[in-house]
Amino acid sequence: MHDTLLLFGATGDLSQRYLFPSLVHLWRDRLLPPAFRIVAVGRQELSDDDFRAWLRERMAGEVADDQTVVEELLGKITYVSVDLRDETAISTALASYADRPSVSYLATPPDLFVPCAKGLKAAGLLEGESRLVLEKPIGRDLASAREINAALKACLDESRIFRIDHYLGKAAVQNLLALRLGNTLLEAVWEHRWIESVDIFVGETAGVDGREGYYANYGALRDMVQNHMLQLLALIAMEPPSVLDADSIRDEKRKVLRALRPMSNDDVASRTVRGRYAAGVVEGRAVKGFVHESTVETFVAVETYIDNWRWAGVPFRLVTGKRLAERATEVVVSFRPTSHWLFERPRRGRERPNRLRMRLQPDETIELGLMGSLAAPEWGAMELKPMSLDLSMSGSPQRRIAYERLIVDVLRGNQTLFVRDDEVEAAWHWIDSIETAWTQTGQPALEYPAGSWGPSEAERYLPPTNGYRPGNSNGGGHA
Ligand SMILES: NC(=O)C1=CN([C@@H]2O[C@H](COP(=O)(O)OP(=O)(O)OC[C@H]3O[C@@H](n4cnc5c(N)ncnc54)[C@H](OP(=O)(O)O)[C@@H]3O)[C@@H](O)[C@H]2O)C=CC1
Numbered sequence: 001m002h003d004t005l006l007l008f009g010a011t012g013d014l015s016q017r018y019l020f021p022s023l024v025h026l027w028r029d030r031l032l033p034p035a036f037r038i039v040a041v042g043r044q045e046l047s048d049d050d051f052r053a054w055l056r057e058r059m060a061g062e063v064a065d066d067q068t069v070v071e072e073l074l075g076k077i078t079y080v081s082v083d084l085r086d087e088t089a090i091s092t093a094l095a096s097y098a099d100r101p102s103v104s105y106l107a108t109p110p111d112l113f114v115p116c117a118k119g120l121k122a123a124g125l126l127e128g129e130s131r132l133v134l135e136k137p138i139g140r141d142l143a144s145a146r147e148i149n150a151a152l153k154a155c156l157d158e159s160r161i162f163r164i165d166h167y168l169g170k171a172a173v174q175n176l177l178a179l180r181l182g183n184t185l186l187e188a189v190w191e192h193r194w195i196e197s198v199d200i201f202v203g204e205t206a207g208v209d210g211r212e213g214y215y216a217n218y219g220a221l222r223d224m225v226q227n228h229m230l231q232l233l234a235l236i237a238m239e240p241p242s243v244l245d246a247d248s249i250r251d252e253k254r255k256v257l258r259a260l261r262p263m264s265n266d267d268v269a270s271r272t273v274r275g276r277y278a279a280g281v282v283e284g285r286a287v288k289g290f291v292h293e294s295t296v297e298t299f300v301a302v303e304t305y306i307d308n309w310r311w312a313g314v315p316f317r318l319v320t321g322k323r324l325a326e327r328a329t330e331v332v333v334s335f336r337p338t339s340h341w342l343f344e345r346p347r348r349g350r351e352r353p354n355r356l357r358m359r360l361q362p363d364e365t366i367e368l369g370l371m372g373s374l375a376a377p378e379w380g381a382m383e384l385k386p387m388s389l390d391l392s393m394s395g396s397p398q399r400r401i402a403y404e405r406l407i408v409d410v411l412r413g414n415q416t417l418f419v420r421d422d423e424v425e426a427a428w429h430w431i432d433s434i435e436t437a438w439t440q441t442g443q444p445a446l447e448y449p450a451g452s453w454g455p456s457e458a459e460r461y462l463p464p465t466n467g468y469r470p471g472n473s474n475g476g477g478h479a
């Protein structure tokens, strides 16, 4: 296990909210090597003590119960200031850490990936067994992603490049894979003949706050759909790999991403909705709208198809938005109605198919919607009622932050939960078709009040309700 972590972007939002708290938890649980050292790299001129004091304060809420551990971890940090656009400066400032294999983690905006990798290469920090970790998104479109991937390849082998998508580190996402691949009942019906539609929903109550600069250049399609949501789609739709090793899974995910049907101007007009939140009330608190000169969306709904045998004709609906009514991530698989209906009631019963609802966060639940006759009267026609089977598991130990799992995997060199260059490019190919069509047709981002479920035009894209909206609140959506 590598014991040197160079963390670039150490003063950023991601580092302070997730990466350092993850390291505290891993150190507490003795999952890091005893000689572990952290080189925190930022732009500001700070002494080691200044940086530690700043970080201590920032992490206070997150790691309140672990003060001793926090101090131990802070003692392992050295702070280095360097401008990551300056390859020579990187090399000069960091060459002394090339004494043993290391992990360099670029928690920075993507336009710094290439200069930073070149500087690290010059410093000798990408030699031998050293590894490079990159945050999402890799680029802003297919062309920039290709440039980044090609430049990285000139610095080190793909087997030592770890592209993070933190959704893959979530225990619930791994459970999704186990559920579909480990059960005969589902394996047998996991295709177009039995499945009518698939919904993937990621709703956030958080806004863009504090990340306006980054977000205004990306928007929800590039920030969430290109990576997290397409990774979820790929895991749901891929062919079962013959073994669960990194490349076998990534080969299958790539095939799905390549089979996504590119969207034309007509397609985006009829099968996408862009939205942008205005002022409103979220979780009882009045919040401002997203005001910025850029026209990016904070909400996107897309209906798409995967052009292969397994998924022919099955709509996959992807919906994500910021400042929605509730935080919820759900995957809903709706099965086709039975082939011959024997029962009198409910008259429209066949329109309510069996559904598998996998709720990934904030809580983890699995629910199977079935029809039954439990409420049948003693005489007369048999009356069917929808019922649901709660398949939730409990008691399984879980890492609270997805990054904890991923950091350990990087230190150990396990690439299974990381994204390969060709997957990233396949995803951008499809995303570019939407971005291009939006630009050509001038499709606007429709306003929605913060605290709602997005623009009313997106109603039909919301996951089926079975009586409730994502997050268990009452509401419509296609039933
Ligand atoms: N925040 C989040 O919740 C998530 C973020 N990500 C990804 O992580 C990456 C970082 O995001 P986030 O932390 O939010 O971004 P921030 O803008 O908060 O942080 C960016 C970091 O990069 C540093 N930086 C910027 N330019 C330079 C430079 N020229 N030289 C040296 N350092 C520089 C900043 O230093 P300084 O403090 O001096 O500005 C800061 O430490 C992005 O790719 C993002 O997409 C992924 C998932 C979630």
Ligand SMILES: O=C1O[C@H](COP(=O)(O)O)[C@@H](O)[C@H](O)[C@H]1O
Binding pocket: 204, 206, 223, 224
């Ligand atoms: O990568 C990102 O993810 C977060 C949402 O992550 P979650 O684990 O809280 O679901 C999102 O807020 C952010 O905009 C995006 O960059």
